[in-house]
Amino acid sequence: MRDKETRLKRRMEPALTPWSGTTEATDWSLPEDLLQQASRRLSILCVVAAVLWGIGLFIGNSFPPRFAGLNGHPYPWPGNLVGGLAITAAVAMWLYIRLGHARPATLDVGLAFLVVNAFAIGLLDEWAPREVRNRSVSWIAVVILTCAMIAPSTPRKTLFAALVAASMDPIGALIAHLRGVAVPAAAETFIQYWPNYAAAFLAVVPSQVLQRLGRQISRVRDAGSYQLVQRLGGGGMGEVWRAEHRLLARPAAVKIVRPEVLGAASESDVRLITQRFMREAQATAVLGSPHTINVYDFGVTKEGAFYYVMELLVGRDLVSLVRVFCPLPANRAVYLLRQACHSLAEAHSRNLVHRDIKPANIYVCRMGLDYDFIKVLDFGLVKFGDRASTRQNLMTADHVTSGTPAYMAPEIILGNVETDPRADVYALGCVAYWMLTGQLVFQAETPMKMFVEHLHGTPVPPSQRTELPIPRDLEAVVMRCLEKDPQKRPDAAELFQMSCQCKASVPWDHEAAREWWALHLSEFTRGLTLAMPAAPAVSSSPVTR
Structure with missing residues (x-):
């Protein structure tokens, strides 16, 4: 097992490099090959633009009789100068890309190229008097849509650049007015060129599509051999996806934290949050209890987002189970409590404290032919219990209390540095109370009032808050778990033994569990296949914060 921990540690070392980009960069982090393709298309667009401007210069200078007698004809002045500068800009942009500048900034330079070309078109389009100008849709609208589809940038930048480009026809009209050319009023000019602005807003659509596509491709590639299929849910700091292994028929759940939702104000905050998810994967992966969720893989994306791959569970967490099907009978609550104790007892034997035991993190599922099979989830707040590890691996920021x-x-509310494993036992007692009564141990309007109740309040025995019968020995076990003094509580191993001694009038066993599931959750009792369950059959999130 020590060798396994060593291998896990080595795998995690590259993940310690924090994400250091800006928010805008993380919003637009195209995979390298997509960025290369966009840059290649942009270089082709530069060539096409240079050729078109060259054709325009040739026509404007070679067929002057066509424009004979027309006052303000833009050729040779300023058409040759404007066309020459536009060709120069196209060649410069092509060289910039060809010299290997295929990076996100290339698409920003492409937006500048769009604005330059739009200005050139607007200037020449408005140079001649009104009576000789064709009033069809401006070429600027065509250029805006073409650039947006060939090499889109972020939606915000694309919209800004497209609106500026759309305004180049009115700006050209203003320049013509300053030259003494008769032009319509400003309002009429803007109305005349409304297709430009419509094209500007439409230009955002391909940008958004490519942005979503880039994120999905990045997730698929960055999650190792797993392909993300469907988003199952999200928690305070992460989101969970249903995934498929590329080669195996095994479904999985992938938990991801995107850089833009980290909410970090500094590089140290990013490192702290990333380490939190590293610790969750590392701590969970070394645990061997069948009632602790299995971790298959983990890592860090190029953008600094951490992910880990775990088994996909089919069933309900205790929150939805109790809310939908009412409080559990005592015999079933004991049956589930024993399994949760099994997971925590092993974690505590390794000096690990979960610190966030709650109904949402205890999953009641079907596992093979077993029903009512407990899985303890989300070791994201896990903390090593020894003093040295606590100093080296503190999971939360200073003066911040973690948990629910x-x-x-x-003792967690009071901020004790050395957290006793029996803090998990207290939380498990609260979970048992929830299973038996469908109510919280204490009711409070705010988290602070809840803290006060846990510190000083006296819990009402669960038998007084439910109509279901609760054996005295089980109630005594629950009340002992809720002792304020950790020394008066049992540890997880002792609690496991105590729960085994609780005798119910009708024992709950595998057959009783199977019958209950067949009656209430029949969609989970069908024959096992290699296909994953349908989306409605999967709870909102196998890992809930």
Whole structure:
């Protein structure tokens, strides 16, 4: 097992490099090959633009009789100068790309290229008097849509550049007015060129499509051998996707934290949050209890987003199970409590404290032919119990209490540095209380009032808050778990033994669980196949924060 931990540690070392980009950069992080393709298309567009401007110069200078007698004809002045500068800009842009500048900034330079060409078109289009100008849709609208489809940038930048480009016809009219050319009023000019602005807003669509496509491709590639299929849900800091292995028939769940939702104000904050997910994967992967969720793989994307791949669970967490099907009978609650104790007892034997035990993190599922099979999830707040590891691996920022207020032990609320594993036992007692009564141990309007209740309040025995019978020995076990003093609580291993001694009038076993599932969750009792379950059959998130 030590060798396994060593291998995990080595795999995690590259993940310690934090993401250091800006928010805008993370919003637009195209995979390298897509960026190369966009740059290649942009270089082709530069060639086409140079050729078209060259053709325009040739026609404007070679067929002057066509424009004979027309006052303000733009050729040779200023048409030759404007056309020459436009060709120069196209060649410069082509060289910029060909010299290897295929990076996100290339698409920003492409937007500048769009504005330059639009200005040139607007200037020449408005140079001649009104009576000789064709009032069809401006070439600027065509250029805007073409650039947006060939090499789009971020939606915000694309919209800004497209609106500026769309305004180049009115700006050309203003320049013509300053030259003494008769032009319509400003309002009429803007109305006349409304297709330009319509094209500007339409230009955002391909940008958004490519942005989503880039994110999906990045997720697929960055999640190792797993392809993301469907978003299952999200928590406080991450989101969970249903995934398929590229070679195996095994479904999986992938938990990802995107850089833009980290909410970090500095590089140290990014490193702290990334380490939190590293610790979750590392801590969970070394645990061997069948009632702890299995971790298959983990890593860090190029953008600094951390992901780990875990088994996909089919069933319900205790939150939805109790809310939908009412409080559990005592015999079933004991059956589930024993399995949760099995997971925590192993974690505590390794000096690991979960710190966020709650109904949402205890999953009741079908596992093979077994029903009511418990999986303990989300070791994201896990903390090593020894002093040295605590100093080296503190998971939360200074003066920040981590956990869920309704299930938080008094010592965690008080911020004790050395968290006793029996803090998990207190939380598990709150979970047992929830299973038996469908209610929280304490009711409070705010988290602070909830903290006060956990520190000083006296819990009402669960038998007084439900009509279901609760054996006295089970109630005594729950109340002992809710002791304020950690020393008066049992540890997880002792709690496991105590729960085994609780005798119910009708024991809950595998057959009883199977019958209950066949009656209430029949969609989970069908024959096993290699295909993944349908989307409605999967709970909102196998990992809930």
